[in-house]
Amino acid sequence: xxxxxxxxxxxxxxxxxxxxxKRLTITSLVDIEESVWSPMFGIKGNIDxxxxxxxxxxxxQNMSMDEFLYKLLPFELxxxxxxxxxx
Numbered sequence: 001x002x003x004x005x006x007x008x009x010x011x012x013x014x015x016x017x018x019x020x021x022k023r024l025t026i027t028s029l030v031d032i033e034e035s036v037w038s039p040m041f042g043i044k045g046n047i048d049x050x051x052x053x054x055x056x057x058x059x060x061q062n063m064s065m066d067e068f069l070y071k072l073l074p075f076e077l078x079x080x081x082x083x084x085x086x087x
Contacts, residue, residue, distance in 0.1 A: 020057070028052045030072060049075040 015024045030050040037044040055069045 022055045022057060025054045026051050027054050027070070047074040048077045051075050 013024050015022055028051070030052055031047075032049050034047045034050055035045075036047055051073050053071055053073055055071065
């Protein structure tokens with residue numbers, strides 16, 4: 001049933017951030033292969049994906065939608081392939 005699937009999903013999306021646990025749900029894919037540049041930190045590159053996520057505390061499952069915390073996060077995928085970064 002739909003309620004069983006929802007309960008199963010809630011157990012699977014618990015993220016342990018060391019000091020606290022939060023439920024994480026990806027709500028949308030905002031951008032892919034986004035170029036970033038920070039002259040302040042001297043870095044430039046591409047972010048594989050920018051995700052909008054929804055976080056809630058483990059003990060606050062009955063909160064209204066307004067009480068969820070929404071954030072944008074960079075998401076990087078690694079293939080495990082070696083690359084030649086010769087200097």
